[in-house]
Amino acid sequence: MFIFFFFKEIYRIKLPGSAKVGEGKPENQNHAIIFTRGEALQTIDMNQDNYLEEALKMRNLLEEFNEDHGLRQPTILGVREHIFTGSVSSLAWFMSNQETSFVTIGQRVLASPLKVRFHYGHPDVFDRIFHITRGGISKASRGINLSEDIFAGFNSTLRRGNITHHEYIQVGKGRDVGLNQISLFEAKVACGNGEQILSRDIYRLGHRFDFFRMLSGYFTTVGFYVSSMMVVIIVYAYLYGRLYLSLSGLESAIMTQARKRGNTALESAMASQSVVQLGLLMALPMVMEIGLERGFRTAVSDFIIMQLQLCSVFFTFSLGTKSHYFGRTVLHGGAKYRATGRGFVVRHVKFAENYRMYSRSHFVKGLELMVLLIVYQINGAVTSDSFAFLLLTSSMWFLVTTWLFAPFLFNPSGFEWQKIVDDWDDWTKWINSWGGIGVPANKSWESWWDEEQEHLQSTGFLGRFWEIVLSLRFFLFQYGIVYHLNVANGNKSIIVYGLSWLVIVAVMLILKVVSMGRKKFSADFQLMFRLLKLFLFIGFIGILGILFTLLNLTVGDIFDSLFAFLPTGWALLQISQALRPVMKGLGLWGSVKALARGYEYVMGVVIFAPVAVLAWFPFVSEFQTRLLFNQAFSRGLQISRILAGGKKQN
Structure with a gap:
């Protein structure tokens, strides 16, 4: 008997040690560069095109390697792009104009005189011999080099290279045309910039540049995202500061003293607000670029049309995307590649899909700011009437409305009644579905909720610490609201604040009972389980009613207490997620999950209701x-x- 052994003709190269393979795209680039020939190499992406008349100019472009461009020969020849997807929708037009302004005026100035142009995924031509001996045209380490293309520019600059920009030749490019595609792309770039801050390349550039080149490099790379995040932080600081002044009584006292002394300047300062609209300035570079290329009359008319097509809404919404993903990456790391797919995808997006994509980046933040504005309207001393309140907080309300409803405003057939009905059925089915092994996030709320916490599972001690510290703002909010109520005849004792936690503890106990009841009765005794939930709900409402009656609370106080306890529950939820192993050890994770599902229900209804009302017409x-x-x-x-x-x- 002969036994033949066949070894499954499969050859693999085993990497030494515990080396981890990086992202697919840069790995492929670095692997493919060794099979190329010649002295120059052009990088063309999958969403890029070329034209015959432009290809005839390639010989002229290659001669630039031999031209005088300063102290050193060029190592990367920058090429401009022509965006051909601008006519699909208003969003595609905004992105087209934004990209055009960035790759013409922006790149031109970055290359000369600032000398801080890098490589941004454009069809640049590389000096192949220079780069193949200096690490290739990409950095492929997973996570830290998510934006792998710009690191080619970093490497070239750090190794005494010279990067130029040329506008007599261009390559066609397809940009994103749907809001979800655009958001995925901006999330990827924002996460990439968050990781760049932590990279050694930015550190070395900052130390080796002169002062002016360092500032130019900062504000044209990570500095833009730092500024975007600072704008959002300032909005929070402004509103929480206003709320503190109103709830503590300082605002009322200052206004009273100002009126008594006739100090109108102080009174006006207290009632002032920022004149700068958040999304408006983002469009100004476009106007300059269109004015230079096609005349300023065309630029002004295009700018007016863009405003009528809600350009400011789009850029304000985009600000939220950038700041959220950039801030989360800086706090927790864990940036991952997001495939956007730059096809002509203009389709109706279901409500559940929009909710999954924008819940944490926009909806939660928008609802928090809305609660702050409403509570300030109820308790503020400066806003004596509704008109004054709207004047004072108009830009804030614009931000809130944009973050809550822009995904539905830019959604094809977003206000068609039959689509709305189907979307609601799909969302309720999704949020009521339990997860499990192999259940994807788009089929189950529980699977999606676990995915949303991946950054907390991989973060370190500092990440969890700052997550908890940032959640403490809700407790301060609750503290201020409780002592502003007409409880115990104005008693300011700490016991009053302690009593306010009885309601929260009662809610947590009810959730624990429901969680235990689900395990015991939900499979075989559906009716008993539903009756248990009904009795618990009725009992809780009854106790609240008795408590409000005994404490002699007014209707305004009841609304205030509602606004106090909702953010407090959310804070407890955020802290519990940051301390997930502890909560599991205490056996409270089921209650946390039940509380989270309840909040998702409330948020979904609050956001969906205005969309459904508009769809009636x-x-x-x-x-x-x-x-x-x-x-x-x-x-x-x-x-x-x-x-x-x-x-x-x-």
Whole structure:
């Protein structure tokens, strides 16, 4: 008998030690560069195109390697881009204009005179011999080099290279055309910039640049994201500061003294607000670029049209995306590649998908700011009437409205009634589905909720510490509200604050009972389980009613207490997630999950209700389609509606 052994003709190169393979794209680039030939190498991405007349200019571009561009020969030749996807929708047009301004005026100035142009994923031409001996054209380490392309520019500059920019040749480029695509791309870039701050490359550039070049390099890379995050932090500081002044009585005292002494300047200062609109300044570089290339009359008309198509709404919403992902990456790390897919994807996005994508980055923050504004309206001394309040907080309300409703405003058929009904059914099915092994996040709320906490599972002690510290602001909010109520005849004793926690403890006990009841009764005794939840709910409402009656609370006090306890519960939820191993050890993780699901229900209803109300009116959907999308797409939507109606009648 002969036994033949076949070794499954499969060859693998085993990496030494415990080396971890990096991201797919830069790994492929660094692997492929050794199979290339010649002295120059052009990097073309999958969403880029080329034109015959531009290809004829390549010989002229390659001659730039031999031209005088300063002290050293160029090592990367920068090339401008032509965005050809701008006519699909208003969002595509905004992105097209933004990209055009960045890759023409921006890149031109970065290259000369600032000398801080790097490589941003454009179709640049590399000096192959220079880069193949200095680590390749990408850095592939997983996580820290998420934005792998810019590190090629960092390496080239650190190794005495010279990067230029040339505008007589261009390559076609397709940009993102849907809001979710754009948000995924901006999230990836923001996470990449968060990791760049932690990289040795930025550290070395900062130490080796002269002062002016260092400032230029900072403000054109990570500094932009630092500034975006600071804008959002300042909004929070402004509102919490205003709330502190009103709840502590300082605002009322200052206003009273100012009126008695006739100090109108102090009174005006207390009632002042920032004139700068958050999303408006982001559009100014576009106006300058369009003015230079096509005339300032065209630039002004385009700017007006962009404002009518809600350009400021888009850029204010984009500000939230940048600041959230940048801040989270700086705190916790864990940046990961997000595939955006730059196709012509203009489709209706379901409510559940929008909720999953924007819940933590926009909806939670928007609702928090909305609660702060409402409580300030109730308790503020400066805002004597509603009109004054709107003037004082108009930009804040614009920010809140944008963060809560922009995904539905820019969603095709976002206000069509039948789509809204289907979206609600899909969302309720998703949020009521339990997770498990192998259940994806788009099928179950529980799986998505676990995914949303991945950054907390991989973070270190400092990340958890700052997550808890940032959550303490809700307790200060609760403290101020409780002592502003008419409880115990104005008694300011600490016991009053302690009594306010009885309600929260009662809620946690009810959630624990529900969690235990679900394990025992939900499978075989559905009716008993539902009756248990009903009795608990009725008993809790009854106890609250008795408590409010005994404490002689007014209707305004009840609303204030509601606004106090909702943020406090959210703070407890955030701290519990940061201390997940501890909560599991205490057997309270089921209660935490039940509390989280309850908050998701409330947030979903609050956000969905205005969208559903607007969908009642047919002209809203018609107006949205004609305003935000091109004529061909609008016509396609009309035809699809007619066909859908005919199918239903049949």
